[in-house]
Every structure is written in C-alpha cells, then in structure tokens.
Amino acid sequence: MLNTEDAILVRRSIRHYAPEFAIPEHDINKLLQLALHTPTSFNIQHERIVRVTDVAQRERLKAAAWNQEHISTASEVWIICADIQAWQKTPERYWRNVDEPTRSTILPMLDDFYRGKPQLQRDEALRTCGMVAQTVMLAAAAMGYGSCPMIGFDADEVARLINLPEDHLIGMIVTLGKSVQPENPRSGPLAVEEVITHNHF
Numbered sequence: 001m002l003n004t005e006d007a008i009l010v011r012r013s014i015r016h017y018a019p020e021f022a023i024p025e026h027d028i029n030k031l032l033q034l035a036l037h038t039p040t041s042f043n044i045q046h047e048r049i050v051r052v053t054d055v056a057q058r059e060r061l062k063a064a065a066w067n068q069e070h071i072s073t074a075s076e077v078w079i080i081c082a083d084i085q086a087w088q089k090t091p092e093r094y095w096r097n098v099d100e101p102t103r104s105t106i107l108p109m110l111d112d113f114y115r116g117k118p119q120l121q122r123d124e125a126l127r128t129c130g131m132v133a134q135t136v137m138l139a140a141a142a143m144g145y146g147s148c149p150m151i152g153f154d155a156d157e158v159a160r161l162i163n164l165p166e167d168h169l170i171g172m173i174v175t176l177g178k179s180v181q182p183e184n185p186r187s188g189p190l191a192v193e194e195v196i197t198h199n200h201f
Contacts, residue, residue, distance in 0.1 A: 007142040012186075014146030017177035019073040023145060028076065031139055031176075038128070038135045042110040043094040046082035046128040050162050060161050065153035065173065074148075075177035079158065080133050082125035085167040087114040122169065129171020136174055146179040 002010065032049070040046055052058055061079075062071035071077055083089070091110055095103045114121055137147040150173040158170060 002142040002144075004138070004142070007138045011137055011141035011147065012183040013148045014175075014177070014179045014183070015068070015070045015148055016179060016181045017070055017073040017075065017146065017175070018180045021075055021178040023075045023176060023178075027143055027145075030143070031136055034139045035132050035136050038132045040128050040131075041124050042087070042091075042106065042113070044086045044091070044110075044124075044128075045094065046084070046086045046125045047132045048081040048083055048168060049132075050079040050081060052077040052079065052162075057161065061153075061158065061173075064157040064161060065150065068150070068152060070148060070175050070177075071173075073177070074175035075145075076175065078136070078174045078176070079162060080129045080136075080171045080174055081162075081164065081168050082129050082171060083165075083168050084121050084125045086125075087111075087121065125169055126171055129169075133172055133174050136176075140176050145176055148175045149173075150175065 035047065035049065036045070038047065052061055058072055058077060061077065062068065065071050087110060091107055092103065095106055098106075114124075133149055137149065140147045153173060155170055158164075158173075164170065
C-alpha cells in the first residue's frame with residue numbers, strides 16, 4: 001500500500017488494461033467505503049455511483065464513449081454521478097449522529113445556502129463528483145491499480161443508458177484495473193510560479 005504522496009505521484013491515466021484481470025471484490029468494497037468518506041458541502045453526500053458490470057451495458061456505454069477500448073477492458077467502470085437536489089431530500093439524515101442543538105443550527109443554514117440557487121446546486125454537485133473521483137483514483141493507485149477519468153462521451157446517451165434521474169447529473173466516468181503497458185512519460189507540471197499568485201491576480 002502506497003502512502004498518499006507516492007499515490008499522487010504514481011497515479012496516471014491508464015487506457016490499456018488487462019481484460020482478464022478482475023479487481024477482487026474486497027478491494028472494490030474498500031474503494032467504495034473510501035469514496036463515501038469524500039468531503040461534501042454540509043455533509044450532503046451528493047455522490048451516486050453507477051457500477052457498470054453487465055457486458056452488454058458496457059458495450060452500449062463504449063459506443064456512447066466514442067468506442068474507447070478501455071470501457072471494455074477495464075476491470076471496473078464507474079459512472080460518477082450526483083444528486084443535484086440532495087440538499088433538500090430529508091437533510092436531517094446527513095446530521096443524524098450529532099446532538100440536537102447542532103442539528104437545529106446546521107439544517108436551516110443548509111437550506112438558506114442552497115434554496116433558490118440552481119447554479120450553486122449544480123456547481124456543488126459537480127465539485128462532489130470531482131472529489132469523489134479523485135478519492136477513488138488515489139485510493140486505487142495506493143492499492144496498486146490503474147485508473148482513468150473520462151469526460152469523452154455523449155452525456156445525453158449515457159444518461160439514457162443508465163436511466164439517470166432528471167435531478168441528477170453525470171460528472172465523469174472512471175475506469176479501474178490492471179495496467180498492461182508502461183505509462184507514457186509525464187509531460188510535466190507547470191512551474192509553481194505560473195500557477196500560484198498571492199492575495200489577488
């Protein structure tokens with residue numbers, strides 16, 4: 001098991017997987033449990049993960065993803081979705097393990113923050129998808145598995161294939177499995193000075 005720093009440094013976008021390899025179910029369960037520990041605003045836990053295991057569904061998904069081969073060959077294909085309206089769906093359950101005074105303070109704040117702000121609701125759902133995907137990919141890297149985040153697909157067709165509820169969105173697809181060839185050399189990160197600024201642009 002790699003430490004966090006090493007997992008960040010070794011994680012690459014893997015597109016060539018060993019098709020005969022299956023990630024053991026206990027590791028799948030571990031990845032899912034770790035995904036559930038991803039931070040979310042007000043602990044809403046927007047994430048909804050569609051695990052595509054059916055071979056025929058994989059082929060339909062592959063067609064909707066411009067025939068990218070790793071949809072077929074990856075051990076796991078997860079569609080990372082989010083419930084845009086999770087903020088108002090029995091929100092007290094997100095704070096069921098805290099004392100009543102805390103819950104009575106947090107719940108009105110949550111409602112005030114999101115109500116009447118559809119763009120914020122959507123933005124927050126997308127942020128959750130991104131953070132969940134990163135949690136899964138880094139955890140997979142630490143466990144010795146490859147992964148690839150994908151946005152190259154027909155979102156409307158994928159939504160149709162998985163019967164996506166109207167109040168949900170698709171953030172990305174993540175493939176997981178065992179790499180069968182060395183990764184390409186890194187193209188290199190930007191210089192720190194190009195990325196960070198202090199106090200303002």
